[in-house]
Amino acid sequence: METIKWEDEHIFQEVDSIIEKYWEEKSPLLCVLQEISLRWHYLPRPLMQHVAEKLDVPSSKVYGVATFYSFLETEPIGQHVVRVCESAPCHVRGAMDVLSTLKRELGIKEGETTRDGKFTLEVTSCLGVCGVAPAMMIDQVTYGNLTPERIREVLTLYN
Amino acid sequence: MAKTTGEMEKKETQNMITIYLDGKEVEVPQGVSVLEACQMEGIHIPTLCYFEGLSPWGGCRICLVEIEGQPNLAASCVTPVREGMKIRTTSKKVREARRANLELLLSNHPLDCQLCDRNGSCELQDLAYQFGVREIHFKGERKTYEVDNSSPSVKRDAERCILCGRCVRTCREVQTVCAIDYANRSFETFISPSLGLPLGESVCVNCGQCILACPTGALSEVSHVDQVWDAIEDPEKFVVLQTAPAIRVSIGEPFGLPPGTISTGKMVAAFRRLGFDRIFDTNFSADLTIIEEGTEFINRVKQGGKLPLITSCSPGWIKFMEHFYPDLMDNVSTCKSPQQMFGAVAKTYYAQKLGIDPQDMIVVSIMPCTAKKFECQREEMSASGCQDVDFSLTTREAARMLKEKGIDLKEMPDEDFDDPLGISTGAAAVFGATGGVMEAALRSVYELLTGKTLEKLDFYPVRGIEGVKEATVEVDGMEVKVAVAHSLSNARQVLDWVRSGEAQYHFIEIMACPGGCIGGGGQPIPTNLENRMKRIEAIYQVDQSLPLRKSHENPAVKQLYKEFLGEPNGEKAHHLLHTHYLAREKM
Numbered sequence: 001m002e003t004i005k006w007e008d009e010h011i012f013q014e015v016d017s018i019i020e021k022y023w024e025e026k027s028p029l030l031c032v033l034q035e036i037s038l039r040w041h042y043l044p045r046p047l048m049q050h051v052a053e054k055l056d057v058p059s060s061k062v063y064g065v066a067t068f069y070s071f072l073e074t075e076p077i078g079q080h081v082v083r084v085c086e087s088a089p090c091h092v093r094g095a096m097d098v099l100s101t102l103k104r105e106l107g108i109k110e111g112e113t114t115r116d117g118k119f120t121l122e123v124t125s126c127l128g129v130c131g132v133a134p135a136m137m138i139d140q141v142t143y144g145n146l147t148p149e150r151i152r153e154v155l156t157l158y159n
Numbered sequence: 160m161a162k163t164t165g166e167m168e169k170k171e172t173q174n175m176i177t178i179y180l181d182g183k184e185v186e187v188p189q190g191v192s193v194l195e196a197c198q199m200e201g202i203h204i205p206t207l208c209y210f211e212g213l214s215p216w217g218g219c220r221i222c223l224v225e226i227e228g229q230p231n232l233a234a235s236c237v238t239p240v241r242e243g244m245k246i247r248t249t250s251k252k253v254r255e256a257r258r259a260n261l262e263l264l265l266s267n268h269p270l271d272c273q274l275c276d277r278n279g280s281c282e283l284q285d286l287a288y289q290f291g292v293r294e295i296h297f298k299g300e301r302k303t304y305e306v307d308n309s310s311p312s313v314k315r316d317a318e319r320c321i322l323c324g325r326c327v328r329t330c331r332e333v334q335t336v337c338a339i340d341y342a343n344r345s346f347e348t349f350i351s352p353s354l355g356l357p358l359g360e361s362v363c364v365n366c367g368q369c370i371l372a373c374p375t376g377a378l379s380e381v382s383h384v385d386q387v388w389d390a391i392e393d394p395e396k397f398v399v400l401q402t403a404p405a406i407r408v409s410i411g412e413p414f415g416l417p418p419g420t421i422s423t424g425k426m427v428a429a430f431r432r433l434g435f436d437r438i439f440d441t442n443f444s445a446d447l448t449i450i451e452e453g454t455e456f457i458n459r460v461k462q463g464g465k466l467p468l469i470t471s472c473s474p475g476w477i478k479f480m481e482h483f484y485p486d487l488m489d490n491v492s493t494c495k496s497p498q499q500m501f502g503a504v505a506k507t508y509y510a511q512k513l514g515i516d517p518q519d520m521i522v523v524s525i526m527p528c529t530a531k532k533f534e535c536q537r538e539e540m541s542a543s544g545c546q547d548v549d550f551s552l553t554t555r556e557a558a559r560m561l562k563e564k565g566i567d568l569k570e571m572p573d574e575d576f577d578d579p580l581g582i583s584t585g586a587a588a589v590f591g592a593t594g595g596v597m598e599a600a601l602r603s604v605y606e607l608l609t610g611k612t613l614e615k616l617d618f619y620p621v622r623g624i625e626g627v628k629e630a631t632v633e634v635d636g637m638e639v640k641v642a643v644a645h646s647l648s649n650a651r652q653v654l655d656w657v658r659s660g661e662a663q664y665h666f667i668e669i670m671a672c673p674g675g676c677i678g679g680g681g682q683p684i685p686t687n688l689e690n691r692m693k694r695i696e697a698i699y700q701v702d703q704s705l706p707l708r709k710s711h712e713n714p715a716v717k718q719l720y721k722e723f724l725g726e727p728n729g730e731k732a733h734h735l736l737h738t739h740y741l742a743r744e745k746m
Contacts, residue, residue, distance in 0.1 A: 045354050053745065058337030059353040060361075067342040067351075074355065 014039070015047055019054050029057060029065055033072055041081075042073040070124045078113040078120035080158050082106075083137045087126035093133040094146075099123065101148045102136075105155060118158070179245040193235035193246055194222055202248055205257065205286055207264075207374055208323035209236040211687055212673075213332055219323050220260040221286065224248050232256050258290050264321050266297040268375075275319065275376040280684045282374035283321060304349065309359030311536050312381055312529040312680075313367060317349050320377035326350060326369035333673060334647040336479065338363035350377075362482050362745070364647070366475035366671045367529030367553075367680015380529045380681060383550040384560055390521040390549070391434040397513070398521045400435040401501045401580075402426065404442050405527040405591030405676035406554055408697035412683040412690075413558035414568040419693030421701055424573025429566050430525075430557075431574060440576045441524065442583030444501035445590045445599070447719070448472065449710035451736050452494045452596075453603045454727040456666060460637070465489045467642075467657060467664040470596050472496045474534035475671030475680075477740065479647050484654050485742035490667075493737040497590065498524050498531055499540050501580070502547030503735040508723045509580060510543075521549045525557045527591070527679035530671065542735045553681025582715035585616075585708030588701040593645035593675035594621035594628060595698065597668040601632055601641070603711045608635045616708050622699070624674060624692060627653055629664075641666045646673040 018035045022028035032051055037043055043066050052059035066072050070083070084090075084099050103109060106119050113120045129135045132144025136151075143154050174189040180200055187196040192215060197204050207219035217237035224235045227245035232253060235246075247253060265287060272278045304317035324341065327350060331337050338361045342351035352361035370378045390398050411420040427438050456468050471477060471492040480491060495503070501524070506517035524531060528551075534540065535548035552560070561568060575581070586602055589595030598618045605613045620630035621641065626649040632639045642664045644650045650669045656662035672679045674691035677698060702708060710716065724732045 048354055058331075058340070060337050060340035060351070063351060063354045064340040064342050067355075068344050070344075 011047075012050055015050055016054065019051065029055060029062065030069075033062070033066055037072050041079075042076050044076075045074075048074075070122065073120075076113075079118050080139055081120045081122060081137075083122045083124040083127070084110075085125075085127045085129075085133070085135045085137075086123040087130070089126075089130040090134040095134045097148070098134045098136060098146050098151065101151050105152060176240060176242045178240050178243070181246070181248055187240055189240070191240055193224055193226075193233070193238045193240055193244075196240050197224075197235065197246075197248060204235055204248060205289065206236060207282060207286070207321065208325060210325045210328070210372055213325065213328040213372075216324055216328065219264070219321070221257055223253055223256050223260070225250050225253050258292070259296075261286055261290055262292060262295050263297055265292065266295050266299060267301055268321065269301075269318050276379040277373075277376035277684075281376060284375075300346070302346065302349075307352075307358050308381070309357030310363060310365065310381065311359065311533040312365035313358060313363065313370065314379050314381050315350075315358055316377050316379070318377075319375045320350055321375055322348055322350070323374060324350075325372040325374065326378060329368050329372040330363075332648065333368060334364070334366060334479075334671070335651050336362055336364055336366075336647060339369070362743075364475040364478040364482070364671060365530035365533040365680075366647070368672060370529065370680050371682070371684060371686045380553050380556065381532060382556060383523075383532065383552055384556050386550050387523050387552060387560070390523065395519060396521045397436050397515055397519055398434075398523060399437045399439060399505050399509070399580075400430055401439050401441045401444070401498070401505075401522065401524045401548075402430070403498070403524065403526045403528070403591070403676060404445060404588055404595075404698070405679060405682070405694070406525050406557070407701065408591065408677060408694045409527065409554055409682050409690075410525075410558060411568060413555070413562075416569060417693070418690040419697040421697050422568060423701070424575070425568050425571040427576055428571040428574040429561050429568045432566050432571075433560060433564060435523070437577045437580075439501070439505070439580035440583050440587075441497045441501055441526075442587035442590070443580045443713070443715060444497040444504065445587035446584055446710035446713040446716045447500050447504070447736070448494055448497045448590075449586060449596075449599050449603050450716060450720075450727050451500075451732060452492050453600050453607060453710075455492055455494065456600065456604055457608060458728065460665070467667045468492055469667045469669055470600075471738075472590065472596055473669060473671045473676075474528070474530040476647065476650060476669045478530070478533070478743070479650070479671065481740055481743040482745050483651075484658075487654060487657065488740050488742065490657070491740065493739065495540070495736055495738045496531075496534060497587075498526060498548055498551070499534065499738070500736050502535070502540070503542040504719065505580060506543030506545065506547055507735060508719060517543045517545055522547065524548055524551045525554065526551050527554050527676045527682045528672075529553060529680040531681070539738045554683055555681060558683065579715040579718065582713060583705075584710055584713050585702035585705040586710040587713075588705065589698055591676045592622070592695045592698040593670050594618075594623070594643045594668065595675060596670075597621045597641055597643050597666065599710055600666070600668075601634075601639075602709045604639075605632075605634050606709065607711060613709070621668075622695075624688070624695070639666060640664045641668070643668045645670040645675050645678075647671055 022031040048062045052062045066074050110121050127135050134146050135144040175186045176189045185200050204222045207221045208216045215236040217234040222235045223232040225247040226233050307315035339350050339352050352358045390396050407423040410426050411422040431438050469491045471494050502522045505522050510517045510520050531551040535551050540547050586599035598621050621628050621643045628643040630641050642653050644653045677694035678691045
């Protein structure tokens with residue numbers, strides 16, 4: 001994981017240029033948070049505060065938005081984020097088995113990060129791929145028709 | 160205060176339309192909500208997330224009504240009336256739905272009313288009683304949260320929260336502080352201070368308006384009751400009480416007296432029976448504040464100092480300034496608030512008079528305020544060498560202590576405050592209402608500057624519930640422009656005018672709470688517009704009834720300067736009665 005030094009001015013300059021990009025948007029907050037989270041994998045508190053000040057939005061509001069969306073994180077997370085879909089179709093097709101396999105394979109519970117900082121395990125709302133339920137996403141890639149064997153296979157791609 | 164959308168629309172169009180409420184044809188103004196229409200017609204609709212003065216939200220689903228031709232029930236607070244609308248407010252379908260929604264709220268609520276701060280004044284409890292809930296048909300997971308005790312003033316118990324958002328909207332719309340908002344989603348939703356920090360580390364200004372808005376016990380004041388009992392029962396301690404100007408017109412309410420009942424004498428008698436060694440009055444130090452602040456104003460005018468001068472009595476406003484308007488810090492009077500002036504004088508002048516060590520003296524205040532708890536713990540507030548005010552109770556806590564000891568305030572005889580720190584004037588009394596500090600200051604500034612006697616003591620333009628009040632007063636050939644703002648949204652407006660140079664004032668009074676101290680976050684629940692108005696009326700009656708109505712005529716204050724302080728704004732006064740502020744992060 002990248003260690004962020006907050007005394008480093010250029011981090012805030014980088015955030016400023018992200019804000020600049022979305023300045024004309026009617027409501028730039030979500031776009032800005034998304035891009036920060038792509039760059040640093042999560043939304044560090046000092047950056048949320050910086051965004052609040054720059055956009056003149058209360059920081060309580062920024063935090064509300066940041067915690068509302070499951071694709072935004074407010075705490076440091078692993079290098080790869082595994083998101084298991086827990087919506088009804090996946091649930092019916094065995095999402096709970098997927099989750100328990102992942103828990104066993106990674107040795108962590110949902111919401112946790114492996115000790116080596118490699119994986120974070122999360123559950124998420126519908127991924128929109130109900131046709132291949134049960135499904136999960138690792139970072140930006142979606143995997144469907146999951147079985148315990150397939151999950152183990154997929155995980156090796158990231159090791 | 161923020162207007163509901165219904166109110167705003169009403170102003171634009173006063174057209175009347177016809178609707179049918181439970182079969183009865185009625186005329187109501189176009190644009191009002193179904194709930195407002197029902198209220199106008201005297202039909203009671205139960206509510207939880209709806210709150211007077213805030214924008215409607217429609218989240219709790221308790222105010223459901225049936226509208227003919229509409230398949231689903233509608234939340235009446237967010238449904239505008241339409242011509243010919245047929246509304247049923249008490250059908251079986253409506254009652255069952257309301258009850259189911261209430262049971263759902265209760266299914267995730269700790270059902271331990273006896274242990275709750277709001278036992279007896281809880282809207283959720285009242286509804287469960289009114290709906291006759293005897294069993295909760297929904298069983299499921301219960302959320303658990305730790306109590307947030309990080310703030311010196313406001314305690315948050317998220318398990319008792321029903322997510323109605325009244326606190327969030329109050330903080331945002333009435334106070335424009337935005338210290339709290341919803342975080343997370345669905346079952347995990349909770350009300351969180353900025354950035355998930357504890358409340359004590361947030362921009363919260365401790366005003367406690369969220370407590371008044373909370374329907375349950377999720378928000379309450381941080382209690383000082385146990386510490387005060389300990390002090391009273393400690394024979395080594397000399398315990399001195401001061402009561403704020405706004406208390407005498409509201410302390411009767413928890414004992415069943417109507418809002419606005421003046422209970423000064425009974426209040427003194429009741430607190431004396433509680434065991435305090437002296438019952439003194441914050442009104443004494445309110446008079447003292449006027450002398451110091453009035454002198455500061457006169458000096459700034461004469462010496463070309465920073466204007467406008469802004470009052471500093473309200474600790475919620477002070478913290479708000481430190482976060483959001485630190486650039487105007489030099490405009491704020493350096494005077495401590497009356498609570499703190501009292502503490503500093505009691506632990507020096509009065510302790511010396513009695514020949515006791517200030518370490519052995521405990522100063523307790525009873526305040527309409529939760530921010531006073533924060534204020535008395537500020538580092539700067541120890542001019543006497545120890546903390547000047549040890550504990551600050553809200554009106555609610557004080558009433559509870561009386562009840563615990565079985566003292567019924569209604570039945571008390573009328574007694575007088577002790578001398579000398581219990582002597583005060585009508586000018587001090589009006590501190591409790593918005594515009595009061597300005598009025599008291601003008602009475603004294605006029606006479607001190609001109610040397611003439613002020614004929615008309617009542618400055619009506621600065622009185623009343625209007626959000627921002629402006630007036631021009633002629634003093635000694637000078638046109639003094641004043642402004643008065645109460646609630647921080649109104650304060651923000653005035654301060655923005657000052658920042659931009661749009662308005663040129665000489666003197667501004669700001670109170671953090673709507674209505675001034677009588678509407679403070681420590682006052683009895685309910686504190687609504689109606690109760691605020693009644694308390695304000697009573698405040699001016701107190702003023703009228705007193706023989707002395709100008710602070711500079713207070714004989715005890717004069718004596719204090721003569722014996723101890725020397726000159727107003729002098730060296731000693733400056734050390735004991737003035738303070739400084741610090742810029743805080745605008746998180």
